Amino acid sequence: MKAYLALISAAVIGLAACSQEPAAPAAPAEAPAASAAATEAPADAAPASDAAPAEAAAPAAGNCAVTVESNDAMQFNTKDIQISKACPEFSITLKHVGTQPKASMGHNLVITKAEDQEGVFKDGVAAGPDADYLKAGDSRVVAHTKLIGGGEEDTIKVDPAKLADGSYKFVCTFPGHGALMNGTVTLVD
Numbered sequence: 001m002k003a004y005l006a007l008i009s010a011a012v013i014g015l016a017a018c019s020q021e022p023a024a025p026a027a028p029a030e031a032p033a034a035s036a037a038a039t040e041a042p043a044d045a046a047p048a049s050d051a052a053p054a055e056a057a058a059p060a061a062g063n064c065a066v067t068v069e070s071n072d073a074m075q076f077n078t079k080d081i082q083i084s085k086a087c088p089e090f091s092i093t094l095k096h097v098g099t100q101p102k103a104s105m106g107h108n109l110v111i112t113k114a115e116d117q118e119g120v121f122k123d124g125v126a127a128g129p130d131a132d133y134l135k136a137g138d139s140r141v142v143a144h145t146k147l148i149g150g151g152e153e154d155t156i157k158v159d160p161a162k163l164a165d166g167s168y169k170f171v172c173t174f175p176g177h178g179a180l181m182n183g184t185v186t187l188v189d
């Protein structure tokens, strides 16, 4: 009601002003409106702070991403990437924490169905370094990072729904790396 009155009086002032100098009265007219807004602010703030605990669920959104490290010793730092089904999409960042260049110690992270891993690896090695050790257009590949060297990283997004119909694995397709650099991809709630 107060705000309503403020608007009315502002309008009246405004109308009166229009017949004279349009620009000048703007400042006094805004003053009541601003204080009205200020009085309302605490009321708005309360629901906002109530919302904060709900947003604490946002860290769950933080679970929609994982970083996998790879190193100069031909290793990933995990043997199992867990992907929450609840995530609309899931980010996987592959980080090369070593210093060797990708020509000699390159790594990628390639997700396939478990039964496709060997074939994707073999064809990837055959495809060579210019192809990042992946056969062009390989439909068995669900997702993959690019090939990276020391100090580099690459992030990919995976749709968890695409991992629901079987068991999935990840591997590095750099020649000779597959035996050590591989693991499972597990869907979790």
Ligand code: ZN
Binding pocket: 074, 105, 106, 107, 108, 172, 173, 174, 177, 181
């Ligand atoms: Zn590798």
